[in-house]
Ligand SMILES: NC(=O)C1=CN([C@@H]2O[C@H](COP(=O)(O)OP(=O)(O)OC[C@H]3O[C@@H](n4cnc5c(N)ncnc54)[C@H](OP(=O)(O)O)[C@@H]3O)[C@@H](O)[C@H]2O)C=CC1
Protein backbone atom coordinates (compact mmCIF):
# COMPACT_ATOMS: atom_id res chain seq x y z
CA UNK A 17 0.00 0.00 0.00
CA UNK A 18 1.24 3.49 -0.81
CA UNK A 19 0.99 6.23 1.81
CA UNK A 20 1.79 9.94 2.04
CA UNK A 21 2.86 12.00 5.04
CA UNK A 22 1.93 15.68 5.36
CA UNK A 23 4.06 17.87 7.67
CA UNK A 24 7.21 16.16 6.40
CA UNK A 25 9.87 17.98 8.40
CA UNK A 26 8.17 17.55 11.80
CA UNK A 27 8.95 15.02 14.52
CA UNK A 28 5.69 13.11 14.05
CA UNK A 29 6.45 12.66 10.34
CA UNK A 30 10.04 11.56 10.84
CA UNK A 31 8.93 9.06 13.48
CA UNK A 32 6.32 7.69 11.04
CA UNK A 33 9.11 7.27 8.50
CA UNK A 34 11.34 5.43 11.01
CA UNK A 35 8.57 3.01 11.94
CA UNK A 36 7.12 2.53 8.43
CA UNK A 37 10.58 1.60 7.19
CA UNK A 38 10.00 -1.76 8.96
CA UNK A 39 6.44 -2.22 7.75
CA UNK A 40 6.06 -5.16 5.36
CA UNK A 41 2.95 -3.87 3.53
CA UNK A 42 3.56 -0.13 3.21
CA UNK A 43 5.69 2.19 1.08
CA UNK A 44 6.04 5.88 1.90
CA UNK A 45 5.38 7.19 -1.60
CA UNK A 46 5.15 10.93 -0.95
CA UNK A 47 6.28 13.33 1.76
CA UNK A 48 4.58 16.73 1.69
CA UNK A 49 6.04 19.87 3.16
CA UNK A 50 4.77 23.45 3.17
CA UNK A 51 8.17 24.87 4.18
CA UNK A 52 10.62 22.65 2.28
CA UNK A 53 9.13 21.37 -0.98
CA UNK A 54 11.85 20.58 -3.48
CA UNK A 55 14.24 19.57 -0.68
CA UNK A 56 15.20 15.98 0.12
CA UNK A 57 14.07 14.88 3.56
CA UNK A 58 17.61 13.57 4.15
CA UNK A 59 18.94 17.13 3.75
CA UNK A 60 16.80 18.16 6.73
CA UNK A 61 17.46 14.89 8.59
CA UNK A 62 20.93 13.56 7.65
CA UNK A 63 20.36 10.41 9.74
CA UNK A 64 18.13 9.28 6.82
CA UNK A 65 20.90 9.73 4.19
CA UNK A 66 21.06 6.93 1.61
CA UNK A 67 18.00 5.32 3.21
CA UNK A 68 15.14 7.75 2.45
CA UNK A 69 15.96 9.73 -0.66
CA UNK A 70 12.54 11.20 -1.32
CA UNK A 71 12.23 14.83 -2.29
CA UNK A 72 9.38 16.60 -0.51
CA UNK A 73 6.51 18.13 -2.48
CA UNK A 74 3.90 20.79 -1.86
CA UNK A 75 0.47 19.35 -1.05
CA UNK A 76 -1.87 19.03 -4.04
CA UNK A 77 -4.97 17.12 -2.94
CA UNK A 78 -6.19 16.06 -6.40
CA UNK A 79 -2.78 14.85 -7.56
CA UNK A 80 -1.99 13.06 -4.30
CA UNK A 81 -5.31 11.25 -4.28
CA UNK A 82 -4.28 9.53 -7.53
CA UNK A 83 -0.88 8.50 -6.15
CA UNK A 84 -1.55 7.04 -2.70
CA UNK A 85 -4.11 5.01 -0.76
CA UNK A 86 -3.85 6.69 2.64
CA UNK A 87 -2.59 10.02 3.98
CA UNK A 88 -1.10 10.73 7.41
CA UNK A 89 -1.40 14.31 8.66
CA UNK A 90 1.42 15.19 11.07
CA UNK A 91 0.61 18.89 11.05
CA UNK A 92 -0.18 21.39 13.82
CA UNK A 93 -3.83 21.79 14.81
CA UNK A 94 -6.30 23.69 12.59
CA UNK A 95 -4.73 22.49 9.32
CA UNK A 96 -5.96 18.97 8.54
CA UNK A 97 -9.59 20.03 9.04
CA UNK A 98 -9.40 21.92 5.73
CA UNK A 99 -7.86 19.00 3.79
CA UNK A 100 -9.23 15.75 5.20
CA UNK A 101 -12.81 16.44 4.01
CA UNK A 102 -11.44 16.82 0.46
CA UNK A 103 -9.58 13.51 0.65
CA UNK A 104 -12.68 11.87 2.13
CA UNK A 105 -14.75 12.97 -0.85
CA UNK A 106 -12.09 11.54 -3.17
CA UNK A 107 -12.23 8.19 -1.34
CA UNK A 108 -8.82 8.47 0.34
CA UNK A 109 -8.46 7.42 3.98
CA UNK A 110 -6.70 9.80 6.37
CA UNK A 111 -5.07 9.43 9.77
CA UNK A 112 -4.74 12.71 11.64
CA UNK A 113 -2.08 13.03 14.34
CA UNK A 114 -3.39 16.47 15.29
CA UNK A 115 -6.43 17.26 17.40
CA UNK A 116 -8.69 18.51 14.59
CA UNK A 117 -11.09 15.54 14.55
CA UNK A 118 -10.87 14.35 18.16
CA UNK A 119 -13.49 16.56 19.80
CA UNK A 120 -17.18 16.29 19.00
CA UNK A 121 -18.28 19.49 20.70
CA UNK A 122 -17.97 22.71 18.69
CA UNK A 123 -17.88 24.94 21.79
CA UNK A 124 -15.10 22.93 23.41
CA UNK A 125 -13.06 22.98 20.18
CA UNK A 126 -13.50 26.74 19.88
CA UNK A 127 -12.47 27.25 23.49
CA UNK A 128 -9.37 25.06 23.49
CA UNK A 129 -8.24 25.24 19.84
CA UNK A 130 -9.34 28.82 19.15
CA UNK A 131 -10.87 27.95 15.77
CA UNK A 132 -14.06 26.49 14.31
CA UNK A 133 -14.54 22.73 14.26
CA UNK A 134 -14.54 20.86 10.93
CA UNK A 135 -17.90 20.42 9.24
CA UNK A 136 -20.22 18.20 11.31
CA UNK A 137 -20.48 15.60 8.53
CA UNK A 138 -16.77 14.82 8.81
CA UNK A 139 -16.66 14.99 12.61
CA UNK A 140 -19.39 12.31 12.59
CA UNK A 141 -17.33 10.20 10.18
CA UNK A 142 -14.22 10.42 12.36
CA UNK A 143 -13.37 7.71 14.90
CA UNK A 144 -11.30 8.37 18.02
CA UNK A 145 -8.37 6.04 17.44
CA UNK A 146 -7.58 4.50 20.78
CA UNK A 147 -7.45 0.85 19.64
CA UNK A 148 -7.83 -0.49 23.17
CA UNK A 149 -11.39 0.90 23.34
CA UNK A 150 -12.51 1.45 19.74
CA UNK A 151 -11.01 -1.40 17.73
CA UNK A 152 -14.15 -2.37 15.81
CA UNK A 153 -15.06 1.20 14.81
CA UNK A 154 -11.47 1.89 13.73
CA UNK A 155 -11.60 -1.00 11.25
CA UNK A 156 -14.35 0.72 9.24
CA UNK A 157 -13.43 4.39 9.38
CA UNK A 158 -12.03 6.61 6.64
CA UNK A 159 -11.13 9.47 9.03
CA UNK A 160 -9.07 8.43 12.00
CA UNK A 161 -8.50 10.92 14.81
CA UNK A 162 -5.30 9.73 16.46
CA UNK A 163 -5.43 10.52 20.19
CA UNK A 164 -3.24 13.06 21.94
CA UNK A 165 -0.19 11.88 23.83
CA UNK A 166 -1.37 12.79 27.36
CA UNK A 167 -4.89 11.38 26.73
CA UNK A 168 -3.40 8.08 25.49
CA UNK A 169 -1.39 7.53 28.67
CA UNK A 170 -4.15 8.84 30.92
CA UNK A 171 -7.13 7.02 29.39
CA UNK A 172 -5.30 3.68 29.25
CA UNK A 173 -4.47 4.18 32.92
CA UNK A 174 -8.01 5.09 33.99
CA UNK A 175 -10.42 3.17 31.79
CA UNK A 176 -10.22 -0.26 33.50
CA UNK A 177 -10.99 1.39 36.87
CA UNK A 178 -14.03 3.06 35.28
CA UNK A 179 -15.11 -0.14 33.53
CA UNK A 180 -15.07 -2.02 36.84
CA UNK A 181 -16.73 0.87 38.69
CA UNK A 182 -13.91 0.93 41.23
CA UNK A 183 -13.49 4.67 41.65
CA UNK A 184 -15.45 7.79 42.53
CA UNK A 185 -16.03 9.81 39.40
CA UNK A 186 -15.18 13.19 40.88
CA UNK A 187 -11.84 14.22 42.30
CA UNK A 188 -9.78 12.72 39.48
CA UNK A 189 -6.32 14.26 39.57
CA UNK A 190 -3.94 13.76 36.66
CA UNK A 191 -0.37 14.88 37.23
CA UNK A 192 1.42 14.40 33.92
CA UNK A 193 4.97 14.97 32.68
CA UNK A 194 6.30 15.06 29.14
CA UNK A 195 9.67 15.16 27.44
CA UNK A 196 10.52 18.14 25.27
CA UNK A 197 9.89 16.43 21.90
CA UNK A 198 6.18 16.66 22.82
CA UNK A 199 6.41 20.30 21.78
CA UNK A 200 7.50 19.34 18.23
CA UNK A 201 10.51 20.53 16.26
CA UNK A 202 9.61 24.19 16.08
CA UNK A 203 11.72 26.56 18.13
CA UNK A 204 10.25 28.41 21.08
CA UNK A 205 11.70 30.16 24.08
CA UNK A 206 9.93 27.75 26.39
CA UNK A 207 11.87 24.71 25.21
CA UNK A 208 15.33 25.94 24.33
CA UNK A 209 18.21 24.25 26.13
CA UNK A 210 18.99 26.74 28.85
CA UNK A 211 15.30 27.18 29.68
CA UNK A 212 14.78 23.42 29.99
CA UNK A 213 18.07 21.97 31.24
CA UNK A 214 18.07 21.46 35.04
CA UNK A 215 14.49 22.70 35.09
CA UNK A 216 10.96 21.33 35.55
CA UNK A 217 7.90 23.38 34.65
CA UNK A 218 4.14 23.09 35.07
CA UNK A 219 2.18 24.73 32.23
CA UNK A 220 -1.34 25.41 30.89
CA UNK A 221 -3.06 24.66 34.21
CA UNK A 222 -6.78 24.33 33.56
CA UNK A 223 -6.42 25.33 29.92
CA UNK A 224 -4.62 22.48 28.14
CA UNK A 225 -6.39 21.18 25.01
CA UNK A 226 -6.15 17.62 26.28
CA UNK A 227 -8.60 18.35 29.13
CA UNK A 228 -11.73 18.20 26.92
CA UNK A 229 -10.35 15.17 25.09
CA UNK A 230 -9.81 13.21 28.32
CA UNK A 231 -13.18 14.32 29.69
CA UNK A 232 -14.99 13.42 26.44
CA UNK A 233 -13.70 9.85 26.46
CA UNK A 234 -14.21 9.33 30.22
CA UNK A 235 -17.75 10.72 29.91
CA UNK A 236 -18.48 8.21 27.13
CA UNK A 237 -17.06 5.37 29.25
CA UNK A 238 -18.93 6.41 32.40
CA UNK A 239 -22.22 7.43 30.80
CA UNK A 240 -22.22 10.64 32.86
CA UNK A 241 -20.32 13.92 32.76
CA UNK A 242 -16.80 13.56 34.08
CA UNK A 243 -14.44 16.41 34.90
CA UNK A 244 -10.78 16.08 35.71
CA UNK A 245 -7.99 18.16 37.19
CA UNK A 246 -5.10 17.91 34.74
CA UNK A 247 -1.69 19.48 35.24
CA UNK A 248 0.97 18.92 32.57
CA UNK A 249 4.66 19.42 33.25
CA UNK A 250 7.63 19.52 30.93
CA UNK A 251 10.81 17.83 32.10
CA UNK A 252 14.33 17.87 30.66
CA UNK A 253 14.27 14.63 28.70
CA UNK A 254 13.66 14.12 24.97
CA UNK A 255 10.95 11.43 24.85
CA UNK A 256 8.45 10.03 27.31
CA UNK A 257 5.24 10.76 29.13
CA UNK A 258 4.34 9.75 32.64
CA UNK A 259 0.77 10.27 33.73
CA UNK A 260 0.31 9.80 37.47
CA UNK A 261 -3.37 9.59 38.31
CA UNK A 262 -4.95 9.86 41.76
CA UNK A 263 -8.53 8.69 42.35
CA UNK A 264 -10.64 7.75 45.36
CA UNK A 265 -11.66 4.10 45.56
CA UNK A 266 -15.38 3.47 46.21
CA UNK A 267 -14.37 0.65 48.54
CA UNK A 268 -11.03 -0.83 49.42
CA UNK A 269 -9.40 -3.29 47.04
CA UNK A 270 -5.79 -4.38 47.40
CA UNK A 271 -3.20 -3.48 44.77
CA UNK A 272 -3.06 -7.18 43.87
CA UNK A 273 -6.84 -7.34 43.21
CA UNK A 274 -6.81 -4.22 41.05
CA UNK A 275 -3.73 -5.32 39.13
CA UNK A 276 -5.44 -8.62 38.38
CA UNK A 277 -8.50 -6.78 36.98
CA UNK A 278 -6.24 -4.54 34.86
CA UNK A 279 -4.26 -7.51 33.53
CA UNK A 280 -7.47 -9.25 32.50
CA UNK A 281 -8.82 -6.06 30.92
CA UNK A 282 -5.74 -5.76 28.72
CA UNK A 283 -5.08 -9.44 28.04
CA UNK A 284 -6.02 -9.13 24.34
CA UNK A 285 -4.30 -5.77 23.86
CA UNK A 286 -0.69 -6.42 22.89
CA UNK A 287 0.64 -2.93 23.58
CA UNK A 288 -0.51 -2.48 27.17
CA UNK A 289 1.53 -4.12 29.92
CA UNK A 290 0.41 -4.00 33.54
CA UNK A 291 3.20 -4.48 36.07
CA UNK A 292 2.88 -6.84 39.03
CA UNK A 293 2.51 -5.56 42.60
CA UNK A 294 5.26 -3.27 43.84
CA UNK A 295 6.63 -2.51 40.37
CA UNK A 296 6.07 0.94 38.88
CA UNK A 297 7.21 1.53 35.27
CA UNK A 298 9.51 4.34 34.20
CA UNK A 299 9.54 6.15 30.86
CA UNK A 300 12.80 4.47 29.81
CA UNK A 301 11.00 1.10 29.87
CA UNK A 302 8.89 2.13 26.84
CA UNK A 303 11.39 4.43 25.07
CA UNK A 304 11.19 4.08 21.27
CA UNK A 305 8.39 1.48 21.51
CA UNK A 306 4.63 1.36 21.10
CA UNK A 307 4.02 0.06 24.64
CA UNK A 308 1.99 1.69 27.36
CA UNK A 309 3.10 0.36 30.75
CA UNK A 310 0.97 0.73 33.85
CA UNK A 311 1.76 0.46 37.57
CA UNK A 312 -0.86 0.37 40.33
CA UNK A 313 -0.76 1.23 44.03
CA UNK A 314 -3.82 1.00 46.26
CA UNK A 315 -3.29 2.83 49.56
CA UNK A 316 -5.34 1.22 52.32
CA UNK A 317 -4.46 4.10 54.68
CA UNK A 318 -5.96 6.89 52.51
CA UNK A 319 -8.39 4.94 50.29
CA UNK A 320 -6.70 6.36 47.21
CA UNK A 321 -5.65 4.53 44.08
CA UNK A 322 -2.52 5.76 42.32
CA UNK A 323 -2.08 4.73 38.69
CA UNK A 324 1.19 5.40 36.86
CA UNK A 325 1.01 5.14 33.07
CA UNK A 326 4.00 5.65 30.77
CA UNK A 327 4.36 5.88 26.99
CA UNK A 328 6.81 7.23 24.44
CA UNK A 329 5.00 10.40 23.29
CA UNK A 330 6.23 9.99 19.71
CA UNK A 331 5.34 6.29 19.42
CA UNK A 332 2.24 5.14 21.37
CA UNK A 333 1.53 8.86 21.88
CA UNK A 334 1.60 9.66 18.14
CA UNK A 335 3.19 7.83 15.18
CA UNK A 336 3.23 4.25 16.54
CA UNK A 337 -0.42 4.49 17.50
CA UNK A 338 -1.17 5.98 14.06
CA UNK A 339 0.39 2.89 12.45
CA UNK A 340 -1.48 0.59 14.86
CA UNK A 341 -4.66 2.32 13.65
CA UNK A 342 -3.63 2.02 9.99
CA UNK A 343 -3.08 -1.73 10.54
CA UNK A 344 -6.61 -2.08 11.91
CA UNK A 345 -8.10 0.04 9.09
CA UNK A 346 -6.38 -2.22 6.56
CA UNK A 347 -7.33 -5.52 8.19
CA UNK A 348 -3.74 -6.38 9.19
CA UNK A 349 -2.58 -7.58 12.58
CA UNK A 350 -2.47 -4.45 14.74
CA UNK A 351 1.16 -5.08 15.72
CA UNK A 352 2.49 -5.22 12.13
CA UNK A 353 5.71 -3.22 11.82
CA UNK A 354 5.60 -1.77 15.34
CA UNK A 355 6.97 -4.50 17.58
CA UNK A 356 10.31 -2.74 18.17
CA UNK A 357 11.66 -3.39 21.66
CA UNK A 358 12.10 -0.39 23.93
CA UNK A 359 15.62 1.07 23.74
CA UNK A 360 17.40 0.51 27.06
CA UNK A 361 19.37 2.16 28.57
N1 LIG B 1 5.36 15.57 19.29
C1 LIG B 1 4.54 14.76 19.95
O1 LIG B 1 4.94 14.08 20.90
C2 LIG B 1 3.11 14.62 19.53
C3 LIG B 1 2.56 15.38 18.53
N2 LIG B 1 1.22 15.25 18.23
C4 LIG B 1 0.60 16.08 17.22
O2 LIG B 1 1.08 15.67 15.94
C5 LIG B 1 1.16 16.80 15.08
C6 LIG B 1 2.59 16.93 14.59
O3 LIG B 1 3.43 17.14 15.72
P1 LIG B 1 5.00 17.28 15.64
O4 LIG B 1 5.48 16.52 14.47
O5 LIG B 1 5.55 17.00 16.96
O6 LIG B 1 5.13 18.82 15.35
P2 LIG B 1 6.30 19.57 14.58
O7 LIG B 1 6.16 20.99 14.94
O8 LIG B 1 7.58 18.89 14.82
O9 LIG B 1 5.91 19.34 13.05
C7 LIG B 1 4.76 19.81 12.46
C8 LIG B 1 5.06 20.01 10.99
O10 LIG B 1 3.89 20.50 10.37
C9 LIG B 1 4.24 21.36 9.29
N3 LIG B 1 3.59 22.65 9.47
C10 LIG B 1 3.85 23.60 10.38
N4 LIG B 1 3.08 24.67 10.19
C11 LIG B 1 2.30 24.37 9.13
C12 LIG B 1 1.30 25.09 8.44
N5 LIG B 1 0.95 26.31 8.80
N6 LIG B 1 0.72 24.49 7.38
C13 LIG B 1 1.07 23.25 7.01
N7 LIG B 1 2.02 22.54 7.65
C14 LIG B 1 2.62 23.09 8.69
C15 LIG B 1 5.75 21.55 9.35
O11 LIG B 1 6.33 20.67 8.40
P3 LIG B 1 6.54 21.13 6.87
O12 LIG B 1 7.03 22.54 6.90
O13 LIG B 1 7.56 20.18 6.40
O14 LIG B 1 5.22 20.99 6.21
C16 LIG B 1 6.10 21.09 10.72
O15 LIG B 1 7.40 20.58 10.77
C17 LIG B 1 0.71 18.02 15.89
O16 LIG B 1 -0.64 18.25 15.70
C18 LIG B 1 0.98 17.54 17.32
O17 LIG B 1 0.23 18.23 18.24
C19 LIG B 1 0.45 14.33 18.84
C20 LIG B 1 0.93 13.54 19.82
C21 LIG B 1 2.31 13.65 20.27
Ligand SMILES: CC(=O)N[C@@H](CCC(=O)OP(=O)(O)O)C(=O)O
Pocket residue numbers: 093113114115163164165194195196197198199200225226248250
Ligand atom coordinates in the same frame (compact mmCIF):
# COMPACT_ATOMS: atom_id res chain seq x y z
C1 LIG C 1 5.73 19.87 25.66
C2 LIG C 1 4.50 20.23 24.90
O1 LIG C 1 4.27 21.39 24.55
N1 LIG C 1 3.70 19.22 24.60
C3 LIG C 1 2.53 19.42 23.83
C4 LIG C 1 1.97 18.05 23.61
C5 LIG C 1 0.61 18.12 23.05
C6 LIG C 1 0.42 17.62 21.69
O2 LIG C 1 1.24 17.13 20.98
O3 LIG C 1 -0.85 17.79 21.39
P1 LIG C 1 -1.83 17.34 20.28
O4 LIG C 1 -1.52 15.96 19.90
O5 LIG C 1 -3.16 17.40 20.94
O6 LIG C 1 -1.76 18.31 19.18
C7 LIG C 1 1.53 20.31 24.58
O7 LIG C 1 1.44 20.21 25.79
O8 LIG C 1 0.80 21.06 23.90
